[in-house]
Amino acid sequence: MENRLKVLRAMRNWSQAELADRLDVSRQAVNAIETGKYDPSLPLAFKLARLFGMQIEEIFDDGFKGGGDE
């Protein structure tokens, strides 16, 4: 799953370690999410969204392009 975490972090001038501290996870977790090697759990995704003041969908993109009633 693609995400904008690296860009959002850079906009705030935070290092991976600093973001990891704010999320109370390891730096490796932040790196794995940024590089798309790991999709965070729902609680961690909500935590990220709250930290950046955004909706989860504004940070993560699952590639779904449908516009129906789903």
Added chain:
Amino acid sequence: MTVSKEAVMSDAGKPAKRPMSPRRKRYLTALGLAGLFGGILGAWMQIAQSGASPTDLAMLSNSPLTPNFAMGASVIWVVGMIVSLILYHRSVDDHEERAYLWAGTAAWYTFTLAAPTWWVLHRASLAPAPDVMLLFVGALAVNLVVWLWLKYR
């Protein structure tokens, strides 16, 4: 809660060291305790082994051990593992928990493939008797490799 960049800068203009979170403290405590228990067991086993040269590594041997050591080591192993694992699982983040679960699964599959295969080969006199510690160490090695790969790749 957000903290301004200035708030984490020291007087010298360098980033101030942020206080360690309770999660990280528990994590390091769990690893430290596991290392301590392992170190005590390893050193004690080396001293307690009998019938082997003092230069032989007790951990890689099947030489006899004293009953006192065996009982003490069993207690330390079980209690130490339980305490360390409770602390560890209370402190790992999502990412590491996933690595741990996949590593454990890979280790279990290794054991599941190796143990019965070795056992039937032995019953047909095609292999020596299964060695439980060799199976354990093999599964542990697979566990470690998968865990390191998923956590640090």
